[in-house]
Amino acid sequence: MAEKIHKDFHGALSVGFEYLVKRFGKKSLEEFLEVCGRTMYRGLINKIKKEGLIAIEKYWDKIFSLEQAKFKIERKEREVVLKVIECPAISHMRKVGYPVYKDFCIQCRVINRVIARETGLVSEVSYQQKTGRCIQIFRRR
Amino acid sequence: MISCTEFILAYNELFKFLHKRYGKKAVVDFWIYISDNFLTNLEHLVEEKGIAGMAEYWTHTLTEEKAEYCMEVGKKHFRIYMKKCPSVGIMNQRKVEKYPYYCEHCDILYKRIIEKYGFDYRIKFIDKNKGICSIKIIKRNIKQ
Secondary structure (H helix, E strand, C coil): CCCCCCCCCCHHHHHHHHHHHHHHHHHHHHHHHHHHHHHCCCHHHHHHHCCHHHHHHHHHHHHHHHCEEECCCCCCCCCCHHHHHCCCHHHHHHHHCCCCCCCCCCHHHHHCCCHHHHHHHEEEEEEEEECCCEEEEEECC | CHHHHHHHHHHHHHHHHHHHHHHHHHHHHHHHHHHHHHHHHHHHHHHHHCCHHHHHHHHHHHCHHHHEEEEEECCCEEEEEEEEEEHHHHHHCCCCCCCHHHHHHHHHHHHHHHHHHCEEEEEEEEEECCCCEEEEECCCCCCC
């Protein structure tokens, strides 16, 4: 049986993004996500520095499995690619009727950019929030 | 994606970010915003079922969050004794700097909803560092 996790937190985060943008503007949200990237993902950043791209693969596999997402990961010599077929955060919020902030997916673009900058990698994120699909890549320079 | 298992860390960072940039009022306003725009599920349960709705809401959330707590559900009162707050536990385990007023969000978020429906809501912070507190909700006009 899958481990119980509190997926409603995705809805609270979405409302937090909405508050920041409504009250202080979009730049404020980007700055907050930059802080999240530097602080919350410090452990992952250090692992990537030590282990390389496999650390990202392990991290993605762990969290997307825990969230019961539909996803695929491909690791090649110079890059690791995550294909999210159905984002678990977006699908949960839609299922329970929470409002989804219109650029909820910005979090992956900004946080991945911070992780890439701190580890000397390049990041690419392309997403379609409407369908809950995205492709995230970390690549060696 | 910030996983829901990482949310508490993001929430804590958001409180610190708001406080540092815009002052405590921006944090309190955020808690009010969350209460009004996100906790509509709690509000519907309290409006519809009263104390039974509170029990339903917190049993669901605290079970999923793996909290250690005792709950007392009476006809006119409702209590939670939180032995180990899951949020505080995560922050202690990850050794992150906790927003100094972190625990206050549980007062503002819930009180605002609960008191609208004829109850008094009181929270007592017993040990903020260990994540021990108690919430007591009593139907108004009833002597303790």
